[in-house]
Amino acid sequence: MEFRIPKAEFVRGLRLAQSIADRKSTMPMLANVLLRTQGKDKLLVAATDLNVSLTAELKSTNTAEGGLTVNAKALHDLVVSAPGDTLTLKRTDNHWAEIKSGKVNYRIVGMPDRDFPKVPDPREVTFGEVDASVLREMIDRTLFSVCNDETRFHLNGVLFESSGSKARMVSTDGHRLSKVERPLPGGPQLSAGVIIPKKGLLEIKRVLEGATTAKLAVKTPHVFLQNEELSLAVKLIDAQFPPYEQVIPKDPKRSVVIDRALLVESLKRAQLMSSETRGVKLSLAAGTLTIASDNPDLGEVREEIDSDYAGDAIAIGFNPKYVIELLGQMTSDQVSLSLGGELDPGLWRPLGADDYVGVIMPMRI
């Protein structure tokens, strides 16, 4: 095996590969990246942690066929620091890789490519082209409320539903939920939602960087994403997402519209005075919203904001972190908060055409 490749081209493939390669795995092979020539002018670069797999088809000039795996991080760092504009890589005896760039010669240890796990092949699926910025926005707006507790794996990802023209993403950690809907023409036509794990979504975001369009496909048990020469296959979480529609309040009795920036600022001030276990109290009375919190170790804070509220007085406690994170994903100037009773979920929406809701369960304080 021997090939020549432009440095910039090689780096583009290796950068993502080394972030996916799993250094901590008990399988040493997973820390490696697979390099395999394809025909005369293509190089396949692949990395996987068995859940997220990257394959890149890079342009190269191949002089001898074959494959090899080497440590992904080492190869990436080495290529980045190489002096020349092009590199040549040659497999020698005992799976050593000999790399030349300019006047520099490297020899690094490798492992045979036949031991590399089989990665899902993007050539076997049918892609649809979607707007990359919409996809990225939908991920941002739901990723923050994914549950990080690994024992509840059905909540460790974002639910993705897609009809081919519209798409929906939902995430929840059991305390709060966020749901976003967008038109997504070209998206897959799914009969049921799929759960994309958090790590996979982070990698999808990386692949989407700088792209205007991307190709998307779902073929269980994977979701595939392709941006030019990079293809990502993310293993879906095989579990039942909770019935989220049931917990989104249908017809809350009370509703108030608040200036988003003002509320976020106020909540941040209140957060300074609340310990990690204590919430912030939002009290609504005619014309005002009072935000208050206290911490026996520190002191207390109270702030009043004008509001359009006209209903009967009610006070409800929230974890300020949940509200701030949610409001941070909204873009409208005004947001609405709809409430049932003081122990019922709070429904937050941006004012305007943005099809986005957040549900936050209250705290009893």
Place this chain on the structure above:
Amino acid sequence: MTVADVIEVLPDHVVDQIAAGEVVERPASVVKELVENALDAGARLVTIDVIGGGRQLIRVVDDGRGMTPRDARLALSRHATSKLRSVDDLWGIGTMGFRGEALPSIASVARLTLTTRTADALAATRIVVEGGRVGEVTEVGAPVGTTIEVADLFANVPARLKFLKGDATEASHVTDAVSRLAMAHPEIHLRLRHAGRVALDAPPAPSAIERARQLLGPRLAGRLHPVTVEDGGIRVTALLAAPELAQSTARGVQLYVGRRAVRDRGLLHAVAMGYGELVPRGRYPVAIVLVDVPAGAVDVNVHPQKLEVRFSDAAAVATAVRHAVRRGVAGAPWLAEAASAAPVQVRAISSMAPPRTYSAEPVGGYARTPPSSQGAFDLAPAAAPAPSADAWAERMRAQIAARAQTPRAAAMAPEPRARALPIVDSAPVDDPDDGAIAAGQGDLGLGTGIGLAPAPAPMPAFFATLRYLGQLDRTYLVCEGDGELVLIDQHAAHERVEFQRLRERSAAHEVPVQRLLFPTTIEVDAASIAIVADAADVLAAAGFEVEPFGGTSVAIKAVPAGLRHTEPAAVLRQLLGELAEVDGSRAVEAHLDHVLATIACHSVVRAGDVLDGHEAEALLRAMDGVDFRAHCPHGRPVLLRLPVGELARRFGR
């Protein structure tokens, strides 16, 4: 001066009530006696209905042999029994009962209706007894077998009624009693309903382990490791749970001797010994141990409720149990993981607390127990010298009386199960360096409320006098004390300090509660289900909203804020266990401690954190302010003390 004759023979109904005082302590004991009768009558299916925790109604329906009208009437008079003919029969008795006391005793303190029919009889006999007076005898239609209804228990004994606890607690005792009977008799179908809700349904099971699965729920039963050992005629069958399931109370250890659930400190200790260091001090393993001894080697006629037995060779039985448990533990699949956690084998004085004095606790009747020194291998509190049973009973009475008078005092009283712990004497100890002072380990501190406890006497600044030498393995602070080497677990120490701070801070506040979008369901045991239903308000005060979810599942709808996702389930299980054991308010207090301790555990230095000298010294100073009676329920020791003399001995000087 003339002296009149004053001594009289007591009338029968008084005699019965006195007997009832011994046999019938609470609804659960009524259930136990009645179900045992049913078993003795050859029943295959026994259905128990309980309403109002047993205070309103207990109904036990069996499909046993039934009684003839003559026997039915006779059964209600004292010392009438079909099970015993001569004193010699007492040894090697095959039936559960034999004294002929249960029915008349129960009848003397409640309204009892007995309906019974034998297979030969055309009609059933029904007898109603009220307050010990046998009323009308009628003929009614009924299936073969016996039905006994006990209504308005203790209605005519207000003193006894007063000592009953809440319905939820009594109901859980009933569930416990039935569950134990079911464990001892796997071939019988037992069904228990609390107010119509099935609390326990145990169809005939082919083996003890199968029965345990039915009773304990899949979570626990899945981790039981069975072992059977027979030695010298003593047969021990033990179902052992993994050490990490250890509990803070001995409730998880179920002992059976010849198909009777018994309490036996010696056997309990033997079980704990069998687990060795795998279960930390102050905690008890979860295990079911069934012991069979040859006929004649055990006397069951010792305790009015037959809760205790006497072995002709108690030591041999204890040894057999210890060996069986040890062998089971050694062969269990979970040993490999846990073995690495076993403590270092150094004999040293290890205690939860620094040498210090305690002020008097206003607990009546606690006998002075001499301070005892405990080696690192004293596994469980059971190892401490146990006061005699009489003294214990005496203390219990005093404690109950104290509780009845003032709830505040009750809240401070150490819990009964802590009875065998070395109780620190109320008088100041002259020599503060006497390393023998063992603070309340295990559960002693759980019941004491911080707001209620009297201010402790000024403490000698033990920790501040230590000279900090350095850190070992980034985990232990190595200090020089007065003539000793002191090792302090930095994580445990900081956790204690932080816990105390959180606790003081939260004393005046309610627990913040985070409600959940999607209820989480967890598996609990049958007894806990009844508590979940009946003690919802107590649980709510503790920050949990919980509802029965069918079978042995419960749904958690709100949790104390600040706990991570996986923790609420563990904390809730602990709380349910404590609720079954003690009154609501005390369990909540203990629970709050647990929640706070868990939160404290998040925010403190861990093993593996490097501490510099100043930090270490600040931690030592803070330790002096910690009230060690209020230690966190995690209950690991904070310090290990190696006297110089011990070092000298090891160096052969």
